[in-house]
Amino acid sequence: MTGIPWFPFFNGNLRMFPAAVVQTKVLQIILSKVGPATQSGPELPWALVFKALQQMLYSMACNTTRENCGVIWDALMALVWHVWEAMLERQDVDESTRHAFTAQLERSLQLVLNLSMYRKGLLVTKPEQLQQMCMRLVQDTKLPETCQENVLHIVAALLLGQASGLRLELSAVLVKVVRVGVWLKLNICSDLCCVLCSRASASSVHVLCCAGV
Secondary structure (H helix, E strand, O other), X not given: OOOOOOHHHHOOHHHOOOHHHHHOOHHHHHHHHHOOOOOOOOOXXXXXXXXHHHXXXXXXXXXXXXXXXXXXXXXXXXXXXXXXXXXXXXXXXXXXXXXXXXXXXXXXXXXHHHHHHHHHXXXXXXXHHHHHHHHHHHOOOOOOHHHHHHHHHHHHHHHHOOOOOOOHHHHHHHHHHHHHOOOHHHOHHHHHHHHHHHOOOHHHHHHHHHOOO
């Protein structure tokens, strides 16, 4: 399975996506195939589907612009919240189903991370929305530990992405939330500071100072 056959359906003129993609939820439907929380019917080879989706999103990223990338972000954000809400609503499932849901959330967050890191944040069209997602997940005590690392990497990509466009004051708020959040016991704060300092720039130092780190 490969994501390349899917890509031509989304490819349009002038690096824009066709109206059919923008006006419908076709992208969300395809992304929903990444796991059982959003996919009804027979079980699919989730890992293989995930690799195909990664390839499809990379091809889309290579053939669009920041201005036209909003449709991808809307679909990815909807996917993350759909999976997370499904996990919260179905607490009574058996262990194997819970593990499958957690793995799907991990894969969904990985797709968000891939697009966040593309060309140092060049295609992050809604940095404030991404910041809010990270803050909400960081403060949620029910988020599985296996998903926390992906969220941390998204935070780092957003803060360090030279083209992401997140305002410094919002960056400082995000760092502060991570610093005092429920992950303190996991030394997430120290890891985040190390990541920022490894790319020591004036903006990174300013973020750390504003956050009181």
